[in-house]
Amino acid sequence: MNKLCRIVVVAGMLLSAAACQPLKMDTYEKNLDIPGHEWSYAFKPVFEVTVQPQDTAYVYNIYVNVRHKDSYPFSNIWLQVHTQFPGEKPVTQRVELPLADNTGKWLGSGLDDIYEHKIPIQQKAILNKPGTYKFTFEQNMRQNPLPDIMNVGLRIEKAGLRTNEKAIP
Known part of the structure; x- marks a missing residue:
């Protein structure tokens, strides 16, 4: 069991390191913890993506990832991106960001109460300048936190590839 835990921890560290690489790896993904699981107006997560x-x-x-508890009281989240x-x-x-359907059923995948x-927030986005792109998320709901x-x-x-500003799958 102890050996299995070490393997899982090492695999998780490798995946985390790979998730923060430039886009030349085809995918960028980074997730940040919300302090105390209460997202205040003052907490504005920043994601920097290097485009080669x-x-x-x-x-x-481009997607926004959200992880929440079943006790989250709303069916959506409004963000300033x-x-x-x-x-x-x-x-x-x-x-x-819709999180539940009209009946209140969560749209995402769930495990236990999480x-x-x-x-998706933008399909076929064009990142036509090499360099660092900075994305900042700000919760924009009426309730704070x-x-x-x-x-x-x-x-x-x-x-896909860009041709005349259109994608080729």
């Missing part, structure tokens, strides 16, 4: 020159030839699908392209000022977009969601949110993260996946 060869990666500008692709389009990307601040995106800063290399050498430019941030652009802000208000985004709704649910995980991978919610927002209870029972455990983690939030960013996932970016290559979706």
